Amino acid sequence: MSLTAHIPSHRKPRQSASKTALRAGVAGGVLSTIAVAGAAGPAQAEPVTQTIEMPTITSGLSTTVAASAQATQQVALDLETQANEDAAAESAAKKAKKAKAEAVRKAEAEKKAEAAAKKKAEAAERASRTSVRTTLSASSGGSGSSASSYSASYSSSNATGSAAAVVAFAKAQVGDAYVPGGTGPNSWDCSGLVQAAFRTVGVDLPRVSQAQSTFGTQVSLNNLQPGDILYWGSAGSAYHVAVYIGGGQFVGAQNSNTGTVQRSLDYDRPTGAVRVL
Structure with a gap:
């Protein structure tokens, strides 16, 4: 047996001619590209600019922003x-x-x-x-008898006729309020009450106490009759008036504290009196 007979070869099989030619062509192309690039020199590549169109969303957004x-x-x-x-x-x-x-x-x-x-x-x-x-x-000289006769004379008469009407009106107002300038029907000043009392019998008295103190006939305080007008102060300048009702009593609108009251003449003795009726 020959020494070289049937010994398998360990070498790679030979490539076919077509594959060899293809590889050679690719390699040649690569080398050509490199060569061309090298020949072109270090010139920098132009930047690539590309515009990307974004979808339009401003329509809805502007409405929302405005709202x-x-x-x-x-x-x-x-x-x-x-x-x-x-x-x-x-x-x-x-x-x-x-x-x-x-x-x-x-x-x-x-x-x-x-x-x-x-x-x-x-x-x-x-x-x-x-x-x-x-x-x-x-x-009066401080006489006790004079004072006694003075008081006794106050109760010597009874009201009749027009005087009775004046007295009745005055007594009916007892308890009413005192108001400066008052002329009724529920509040009075002194002359307002006297004027209203006499008006019930058709007598039109002056409005103020000064004039009322001179209206009619001056009478003595020892000879008073119901319906007489009492006054305090002097005639023509009196500061207070009231109606004598008999029995040593008078009715008058005194002041804002007491109102319209019925009092004894001894409570506040008048200066004088006039008779109208």
């Missing part, structure tokens, strides 16, 4: 309006509080002034009456 802006503006306006209203309310409340305090202060001042004036008037009235009483006491 949001309008809502924000409305909220701002509402807040501003509320702030203005709150400021106005606070200012009005402060003004009202100040006005109330001022009204209370004025009312208190007026009340004090009224009380002071009333006190002063009452003091003046008391002083005048005291002076009148002193004068009457001096003129």
Whole structure:
């Protein structure tokens, strides 16, 4: 047997001519490309610019943004309006509080002034009456018998006719309030009551006590009759009047403390009297 016979070969099989030629062509092309690139030099490649068209979304977005802006503006306006209203309310409340305090202060001042004036008037009235009483006491000589006859004469008559009507009206007003300038029907001052009483019988007296104290005939306090007009102070300048009702009593609108009362002449003796009826 030959030494070389049937010994398998370990060499790779030979490639076919077609594959060899293909590989050669590819390699040649690559080398040619490299060569061309090398020959072209270091020139930089042109940047590639490409415009990408994005989808349009501004239509819906603009509506949403506009609505949001309008809502924000409305909220701002509402807040501003509320702030203005709150400021106005606070200012009005402060003004009202100040006005109330001022009204209370004025009312208190007026009340004090009224009380002071009333006190002063009452003091003046008391002083005048005291002076009148002193004068009457001096003129009577302080005689007890004179005082007794003075009181006895007051109860010597009974009211009749028109005088009775005047007396009845005056007595019917007892308990009514005293109000300066009052002419009824439920509040009086002294001359307003006397005038209204005589008006019931068709006699139109002057309005004020000074004129009433000279209307009619002057009569002595020792000879009084029901329906006579009593006055305090001098005739023509009297500061108070009342109606004598008989029995040593009179009815008069005295002052704001007592109102219209029925009193004995000894309670507050008059200066004089006039007879109208």
